[in-house]
Amino acid sequence: MFVPIANTPRDYAWGSRxxxxxxxxxxxxxxxxxxxxLGAHPGSPATILTPxxxxxxxxxADWVAADAASAGLSGQRLPFLLKLLAADAxxxxQAHPSPAQARDGFDRENAAGIALDDPARNYKDAFHKPELIFALSDTFDALCGFRPVGDAAVDVDALLAVPGLSADDLTALAAFRRELEGDDADVLRRVVSSLLDGDSSTLxxxxxxxxxxxxxTPAVDTVRLLAGFAPGDPGIVVSLLLNRVTLTRGQVLYLPAGNIHAYLRGFGVELMAASDNVLRGGLTPKHIDVPELLTVLDFTPVAVPYLEPERLENGIDVYRPGVPDFELVHIVAGQGTSPTLELPGAAIALAAAGSVTLTGASGSLTLERGAAAYITPDEGQLSIRGDGELFVATTRL
Incomplete structure (x- = not known):
């Protein structure tokens, strides 16, 4: 079954116009x-255009809750959420919990009597929230994961060499530089805790x-950007400890549980486990819980977590992050190609450009640019015709 869906964009202040x-x-x-x-998450469920x-x-959300079997789901929820994300600021x-951390945190806050709609609530549900972002804009800037402290020290040395700094500024920078010595994970844990949970205003x-x-440099550019956006926020200094990456169109980042990150600017397709569990440490007027954030962070330095696709056939790339909740299929139809896609489970398709017709076992649907549909898995193998760009979010249930 092909079920056309739509939604209204969320007007967060950092969004593009x-x-x-x-x-x-x-x-x-x-x-x-x-x-x-585009999904069944209760925070903003997709509207069904053919009820x-x-x-x-x-x-x-109402359909899945009432009749998950008809929606092609073996459980009582759609495990993924597809989004368009557009950041101008x-x-x-932030970071997200593992499955065990999410269950424990959800149960703990329930036992404490914290209402689900309380702004101070950390765990809105009992699920993890790994996510990936596919860059649609020419560039997409992000911070993602800790880098070795030696790399951060090089940038701090460059700041110390800037002429004309006050004695107080030089003293603060020199003290920070001394902190960046020792085992990476131990140093990062200590320094981040001190920055986010203490008085770091002087630094x-x-x-x-x-x-x-x-x-x-990338690090200096990040400091300037964040200082203009959130002056005085300790996240400005934390950014020096993180990987700065600029994706080009078509590149993908995967952010697993515990990865500290912040999207800086850009437009992309985001796919994640269907959860709203976010632990924040700065750069936001929203609820910040540094002690809880520190419990979920992975302080092991990592390379930029690019996710490379598996090529199925001409025009089809599949991004598999290694979690059961979701995978993302990217299809470019046209130019002599007529790809097919075997659905492993329920899916949501979004046309990002052109016009694409999907034909399955029992029906077909044409998606023009910007249109989306929920597809039940009984459609089986999809035949894809037309000239356009298509994203399909699905899961391996």
Whole structure:
């Protein structure tokens, strides 16, 4: 069954005013449009455009909750959430829990009587939230994972060499530089805890002052960006400890549990486990819980976590992050190709460009740019015709 779906973008302050509207082929609303959710998550469930085809249910969440079997699900929930994400300003410095951490945190806050809609709640559900981002814009900037402290020390040395710094700024930077000695994970745990859970205002001021005159590097550019967005925030200094990456269109990052990250600017397709569990440490007016964040962080330095595709056939790339909740299929139809895709489970398809017709075992549907549909797994092998770009989110149940 092909079920056309849609939704209204979420107007978070950091959102772009043009990117999502442009992909959907409509005029901008005049407000920030940060995320468009395509899934059954209760926070913003997709609207079903043909409710008569699914027993009258108006949202994907209502249909799945009432009749998961008809929706092609073996459990009582759709385990993934597909989004368009459009950032004109940095998002919060954050990480997500593992499955065990999520279950424990959810049960703990329930036992404490914290309401699910309480802004101070950390765990809104009992599920983990690994995620990937596929860059649609020409560039997509992000911070993702800790880098070796020796690499951060090189950038701090460059800040110390900036002429004209005050004695106080030099003292603060020199003390910070001395902290960056020792075993990577131990140093990172100690330094991040001190920065986020103590008074780091003097160091933040010193790093910001030095970056205004320092030669441009990715780290310096990040400090300048964050200082303009959230002056005085300790996340400005934490950024020096993180990998800075600029994706080009078509590149993908995968962010597993415990990976500290912050999207800085760009437009992309995001796919994640269907959860709203976010532990924040800075760069946001939202709820911050540093002690809880520190319990979920993985302080092991990592390389930039690019996710490379598996090529199935001409025009089809599959991004498999190694979790059962989701995988992302990217298809470019046209130019003499007529690919087919075997559905491993329930799916959501989104046309990012052109016009694409999907034909399965019992029906077909044409998706124009910006249109989306939920597809039950009984459609089996999809034949894909047309000229356009298609994303398919699915799961290996």
């Amino acid at each position: 043009t990117d999502i509207a442009g992909l959907l082929g409509r005029s901008p609303s005049g407000k920030p449009e940060a995320e468009l959710w 008569e085809a699914v027993g009258g249910f108006m949202t994907l 940095p998002l919060s410095l 933040v001021r010193a790093v910001t002052a030095a970056a205004t005159s320092a030669p441009r």
